[in-house]
Structure formats: structure tokens, C-alpha cells
Amino acid sequence: MRTNLDFSPLFRSSIGFDRMLNALEAARRIETMDNWPPYDIVKTGEDDYRIVMAVAGLSQDELTITQEQNMLFIAGQKSDGEDEQYLHRGIAGSFQRRFELADHVKVTGASLTDGLLTVDLKREVPEEMKPRRIEIAGDMALPKTETKQIEAEKAAA
Known part of the structure; x- marks a missing residue:
């Protein structure tokens, strides 16, 4: 629905x-969109995430991961055998998945094990963008300055 x-x-x-x-x-x-390959998105820590994608039948050389600003592209292209003639092709050979990333989320690593592609991500907010507390100065903390009075010339009567 x-x-x-x-x-x-x-x-x-x-x-x-x-x-x-x-x-x-x-x-x-x-x-x-087509729902192949299936994938999970897991939050592994406060600022850590992991995408796990089932890419059975694809090798490391047939997968590409690209990050451009706030977009993560994961693509797979199955290389066809020259002498193979398929009577039925039920295993998808190519795909492209796109994930929109929040600001300051970076890919920290990727691995392929037992047909599962794992992409680790981490949000790293720069120090200057993190919240900081601003101290409020009271009257006592302000430097004392003497008030000088400017005397006007006395006019003769």
C-alpha cells in the first residue's frame, strides 16, 4: 500500500x-525498482553503518563501489563467457544500486565473503561543525573601564 x-x-x-x-x-x-540484489542496512554503532548485499555469482572484479559527494553507487556486471549459450537466464547478471548518504558519511571499507558484499560506513562530523558550548560572561567578568567626563569650557558671563 x-x-x-x-x-x-x-x-x-x-x-x-x-x-x-x-x-x-x-x-x-x-x-x-527491481529488488535484486537483496540487501540489509544495519546500524552498528552511534555513527557506524553497514550495507550487506547478496551478490552471489559475482566476483570482486565484477563489482564497483563509487562514492560521489552524498551518493553511494554499487554496481555489478557479470562477464559473459564467450562460448556459453544460455537456454534460460534466471540469475541476474548486472545491477546498479544507489544509496543517498547523509552529510559527512564516508565509506570506511568493503569486503566480499561467501557471496555477501559488505560496505562499512561512518559518519565523521568535522570538529568545527560539532556543537560547542558558548560561555556567557557576567558583569564581573567584563574588564572595568574608567568613565572619563569631558568638561565643557565655562563660558564667561
Whole structure:
């Protein structure tokens, strides 16, 4: 069951969430894609994630992982044997999956074991972008300055 949601009220009442709202809008418009290969997305820590994708029949040389800004592309291209003639082809040979990543999420590693491609991701927020507490100075902390009075010249009467 698919529900159509209207995000326009959120655009009117939020500031700085443009990318998130645009991603929700884009996800709503995506047509139903093929569901091969199956995959899991696992949160393994506070800032750590893992994508596990079943890519049985594909070798390491037939898989490519590319990260461009906030997009992760995982593609597989099965190389066909020159002398093979298929009577039925039920195992998919090529695919491309696209994952939209949040800001500061980077791929930290990838491995292929027993037909499972594992891609590890980590969110690394730069130190200057992390929240920091700002101290508020009170009256006592401000430096004392003497108030100088400027005397006006006395006019002779």
C-alpha cells in the first residue's frame, strides 16, 4: 500500500532541512525498482553503518563501489563467457544500486565473503561543525573601564 504525502507544509515551516525534504520527495517519486540484489542496512554503532548485499555469482572484479559527494553507487556486471549459450537466464547478471548518504558519511571499507558484499560506513562530523558550548560572561567578568567626563569650557558671563 502506497500513501501519497504532501511535504509542502514542511517546506514552509522549516529552515535548513531542504536536502532532507528533497530526499523524501525524491523517494516518494521513485518507481518500484527491481529488488535484486537483496540487501540489509544495519546500524552498528552511534555513527557506524553497514550495507550487506547478496551478490552471489559475482566476483570482486565484477563489482564497483563509487562514492560521489552524498551518493553511494554499487554496481555489478557479470562477464559473459564467450562460448556459453544460455537456454534460460534466471540469475541476474548486472545491477546498479544507489544509496543517498547523509552529510559527512564516508565509506570506511568493503569486503566480499561467501557471496555477501559488505560496505562499512561512518559518519565523521568535522570538529568545527560539532556543537560547542558558548560561555556567557557576567558583569564581573567584563574588564572595568574608567568613565572619563569631558568638561565643557565655562563660558564667561
